[in-house]
Amino acid sequence: MTTHEEELRVASWNIEHNGRGRDGGEDHRHLAHDILAEFRPHVLFRQELTGAWDNGKRDLYAEANRLGLIPFMSLPKEGRSRNPVGVMIDPSLFLTDAHFDHDLPWKAICNPQVRLKGCPKQLCLASAHLCHFDPSLRETEARRLTVLADSGRSALFGIDANSYPHRIGEEAVSLPDWQQVADRVHYEHRTVERNGQRGSDTRPDEILSGGKGVFVDLGHYAGTVLKQPGALAATASLKRTDQGPAQRIDRMYCTPDLVPALRHFEAVVTDEVGEVSDHALLVARFDLAVLRRILTPTH
Template identity: 30%
Template sequence: MAQLRFVCWNLEGNGAGDPEVRRAAAETLRRLQPDIVLRQEMFRADERGHTIFNEQCRELDMQGVLGPGACTAILFNPRRLNLVRDWSGDRGPHFVLPPTAITLKFPEAGPDASPFNVVSFHFAYASAEQRQLEAEWTTTWADKGWQAPDDSRHVLPAIYGGDANSYPEPGAPGDLPLPDLSAIQDRPHRLHRSRRGPDGVRVPDTEPDHTLRTAGLEDVARHLATAEGGDPAALARTVNSSASHGPDSRIDRVYVTAGLLPAVTGVEVHEVSLGVSDHHIPVVTMDSTVFADVLTGYPRTSART
């Protein structure tokens, strides 16, 4: 079965300015054989005319788009995917760390197949209210119109991945439990990852996940774990527990519009050492034939641009 592989990684500080860390990170990504890489914390990758970013693309033999402020990026395999549009500057004022959003074509699906949007996001670290605003605006890339060659219009399918700095809503058996806030020793962090509930008591922040799923985006790990014969390993941690920041958590997640779910064949989390990054790497695989079929048969409806 031919596959497409989507990799999502918040590489801490983009290697913290250390070329050796970046090279080790590139080797890790090469082993994962990605077709699309959704990156967060691309800090300083835009310096000296994108020198660092261009090097990171070359090391993976990929093309890429670096989003506003070198906060996020998307790299893609140019032998399988073609860049159609860069949307990254369209929603800048609403984000502390702006997302990267692009439209890609999958030539294997044929010339009449729908393109699809890809979004790399990194929601705000310190404010639940800001994350809520960012999540709401992020959903707009699941509502982008496209004019097909036959002049019909439809909403583009979309794939999202990033660091949500918040928790998934409960409800998936086997998912990591929400933290006991009183056990988080770092009081600012306790504030950053929570919000006031209706009774005035602070609760772990799950609103960004709720917002994305309300807009029709599905957490692929949750989908795969709850499907018949599902794989609970898809719900593995992406951030390790610590004395100051609380228990293991699934902060990094990949979402897709529901029409793409039939193509999803696997979700795994590739763990990396803390010397490289403080986040592990979710990897989503899709059956490329099913993915192509979905794009070819994507329903034509009215849509906003």
């Protein structure tokens, strides 16, 4: 069994409205930080960093300081989403080489490029929150994510995909029955036309992990290959009932070269997680020694 000292822990979480509480609701920021601190992540992919840029990015640094991590965040632009994404990394394990924001029509992708200390090969990290209202834009965002793996690069990222896994028969949760979904706007946002019929939008996942497999869906791999219970659990919405049953829309991906290092993956759905957000917390654990070997090519 891999010990805590021998593993790399990676988390991804859409903390609803950054834990601030919508419309005067309860502030859950401290509880969110406490939950994350229990898992001691070395890498954290965050979505919905709402308001984290205010007051000199005070909220961003408060979260990073609580976790002992260095933060990166894409900044919102006028007329676009006010819920940016970010990545945080453990400075005791990683050196930062560069930080890019991939500017897209609705929301940027936050993309630091790092190296595990002592390893020569770079690792591209990214956090993304695909557009909630436009399937065509989600396709563009997914195709943009594929550039992370260009030229033989190694990559690892977490996303709120706002769309569905494409290997329908291998999932633990059935896709929505759209005849039973009450929210008509949600139907327009989450369905696409194929062969003259409307159905669930699975195109981003097809782009990312279908075809020749640019990336591997860690939840799918853990659930089907490693046979780990809970890896394919639904992630959102944990609260709403008018959009059909919860689905596995939050996912983590990596390039195929990193997969041998994966040891465990889970979608954490507890009462406390549900109190903070309408999304589950994703946690992946990698064998750090194997990961170091992968990122130290012999030729």
